[in-house]
Amino acid sequence: MTRRYAWLVFALSFGLLLSDYMSRQVLNAVFPLLKAQWLLSDAQLGSLSGIVALMVGLLTFPLSLLADRWGRVRSLVLAAVVWSLATLGCAVSASYGQMFLGRFMVGVGEAAYGSVGIAVVLSVFPAGLRATLSGAFIAGGAFGSVLGVSIGGVVAQYLGWRWTFAVMGLFGLVLAAVYGIVVTERKLAAADVGLGGAPDAAGWPVRTLLPRLFSSVSVLCAYVGSGLQMFIAMALLAWMPSFLDRSYGLATAEAGLAAGVFALITGIGMIGGGMVCDRLGRGNPHLKWTVAVICSTGSLTLLTAGFQLPPGAPQLVLVGAGILLSNATAGPAAAMVVSLTPAAVAATAMATLTLANSLLGLAPGPAVTGMLADRMGLRAALQVIPLVSLVAGLAFALGRRHYDRGLVSVSAWALRRSELPT
Template sequence: MAYASSLPDGAAADTPNTPDTPRVFAWTVFALTFGLLISDYMSRQVLNAVFPLLKQEWQLSDARLGLLSGIVALMVGLLTFPLSLLADRWGRVKSLVLMAGLWSVATLGCALAQDYSQMFVARFFVGVGEAAYGSVGIAVVLSVFPRHMRSTLTGAFMAGGMFGSVLGMALGGAIAAHVGWRWAFAAMALFGLALAAAYPMIVRPSRMADAGRGRAAGARPPLASLFAGRALRAAYIGSGLQLFAGGACIVWMPSYLNRYYGLGADRAGIGAAVLVLASGAGMVLCGMLSDRLSRVQDNRKVSLAACYCMGAAVLLGAGFLLPPGAAQLVLVGCGMFVAAGASGPAGAMVANLTPGAVHGTAFATLTLANNLLGLAPGPFVTGALADRVGLDRAFCVIPLASLAAACVFAYARRHYDGDCAVIGGSKG
C-alpha cells in the first residue's frame, strides 16, 4: 500500500508528500533515521556516564568536564542553520550519511584520546557532525509520510533524542564499569558507523521524490520572517531557557548520583537514564495533552508551556532542596517529566508563527536558540557553580532558569493571537 498525498497542487514548497511511497519503505526510512538520531544522542551523552572516571584519571575540574559536554551543544547551535541550508542544496540523504560518519569517527577519537586537549578536539567534531542532523533528519522523515501525520512523527522524532540519551548513559556506564571508559565511546562509534553504512543502501533519494534534495520551490525564503513578531521571538527564548535547566540536569545527574548517593559509574548511569526517560515520556505525553486541550482555543498551548516551566521550577527546586533519598528522586523525576513538556508547545508556536515555506529553517533557528541559550551554557555554568559551592547547591540554583522561561512564555501569550493573525491564521 502506498501513502496518498493530502496536499493540494502547488503545495510542494512546504515539505513534500510522495503519493507513491510504499508504507513499508516509509516506515523503514523512519526507523533508520530514528536509529541514527538514537546514535547521535548516544554519542553525545555517553560522556556524562564516564564523567567520574575522567575526573579521577585526568584530575579535571567540573568546569572543564562541563566544557566537554557544552562544546558539542555549542557547535550544534552555531552550525545547525548554515548546514541545514547546505543539506537542502547538496542532498539530504547524502548529508545525513556524511554527518553520521563524522560524529561516529569523532566518537571513536574520544576513545583514543590520551589527554584532555585531544578529547576536546574529538568532542568538537562530534558537535560538527551532529549539528544539522535533527532538522535535516525530520525533513527526510516528513517527506515520505502524508501531511496529517506530521505532528505525531515530529513528536516521536524529538523524543528520540531523550531515548538516545538514556541508552548512551545507561549502556555507557555499564560498559565503562566492566571494560573501561574507552570502550564505552568505541561501542557508540561502531553502532553509528554500522547505521551510516546501511542508510544509503536502503534510503535512496530516487524513491523519495524530493527528499534527497529538499529545496523549496519558488523564490528565496523570506528569512526576516524567522524573527517577525514578539511571540515568535519569545518562543525561541523561552524554549532555550527551559533547556538550560533540563540540559544541566541531564548532563550532571550521573555525577550527582555518584557523589551524593555513592553509586558506581554503572549504577549512576542507569539511575540517571531512568530520569532522562521520564523527560522523554514528558515530551510525548505533555505534547499530546497540549494538542488535545488546544483544539478549540489554540493559544492554550502557550499558557501550557508557561505552566510546564513553572511546574518544573517548583518541582526541581523543591527536590534539590531535600536531602538525598527516595523523596528527592521522585520530585526530581516529576520535575524532569514536566520540564520536557514545553518542547512540544514551543515547536507548535514556531510552526504557527512562521510561513509554511520556511518551517525547516524556522526549526533550525529554534535549535540554534535551544543550544546557544540552553544546552551549551547549562552544563558549563552548572559545572562552574559546582566548583565553587558544590554540585548539590548548584542544582538548587539551576531551576531559576525554568522560572525565567515561564515568564517569557507568559509574555508570548499576550502577543500570540495578534501575531498569528498577521501571518494568516493560527493552526494547531
C-alpha cells in the first residue's frame, strides 16, 4: 500500500460520496418545477426528499454488517450502481408515485455508503490522520449537496428537470465502474489494521456487541443530539431553494446556486466544528460537549432571529451564520461516540450514529417542514423548526454531565475483553 494509492482510494471514495449526495439532493433544486407540473403539495415534495433519508436510516445498520462480511468494495460498487440506476429511473418518472418509487430505491442504494465508505478510507491511512479524514469525508455530503443543488438548478432551467436526474445517474455509474476497477479487496485487506487497531469484531456474537452501542447515558445523548441537529440542517438544505424562490423571487437556476452556497457553508461548519473540537479536546475532553452545546444554542438563536426578519441582506447573513453552526456538531458527536464505544466496534458505532441521524434528522426534517409549510406557510415553518436545537443542546449538556461515567464503563469492558482467552 503506497501513499499515492491510499490517496487515490480516498479520492474515489470521496467522489462516490459526492455522487451519493448529488443524487439525493438534486431533487430540491427542482421542487418548484415538480410542484407546478404535477400540482404537488409541500408535504408531497417533502416526502420525496424524506423517503431517501428514511431508507438510509432503516437499512444503514444491517447493510453495514453485511458489507463487513461480504466485502466492502463489492458492497460500495453495488450500492453506487443501485442509486445511480434509480436516479435514472427518476428522470423518466411520469407521476408522483413513480418518482416516489425511484427515490425509495435511491435510499436503498445509499443506505450504507457513509459508514462503509469511511471504514474503507480509515483502513488505508495511519491513525494520526483519522480525525482529519473523518471530518473531510463527512463534510463531503454537504459539498455533494452543493453540487447537486447548484448543477441541478442550472440543468433544470436550460434542459428541463428530467435531465438533472439523468446527469446525476450517469455520473454515478461511470464513477462506480472506475472504483470497481481501481480499488480491490485484496489491496484493502493487505493494508487494513482495523479501526483503532482493535481486534476484528466480525466473529463476535451480535448479542455481545450490540449492548455496547447503547451502554451509557452519554453515548445515547450524542446520538440524540446529533440527530436533532441534523434535523435542522437537512430541513434547511431541502427547503432553501424554495424559500429563496418564494421570498426573493429567484429563478430556478439562481435559487439553486444560492442554496448551494448555504450548503457549502454547512460543510465548512462541519469541518470547522471538528477542528475546534479536536483542538480544545486535547487538554479537556469535556470541552467537546461544550462545543456541541454552543453550536446548538447558537444555531437556535441565529436562525430564529434570521427568519423573523424581512427579506434582505441582514436576514441572509443571520441565516447563513445559523446554518454554519447547525451541523457543526457532527464532528464533536462522532468523536464522542468513538470515545464512548469500544474500538473493536467503532464501525458499527458509526453506523448507529448514521441511523440516529437518519431517523431523527434526515428523514423527518424535510417532511415535517413541508407539512408545517402547508399549514402556516414556508417562512413561518422555518421560524419554528430551529426550536429542535433547544432539545439537542439539552441532550449534549446531559451527555457532558455523565461523560466520565461513560468512559469508565467502556474502559472496564475493554479490559474484560482483553483478559478473555484467545
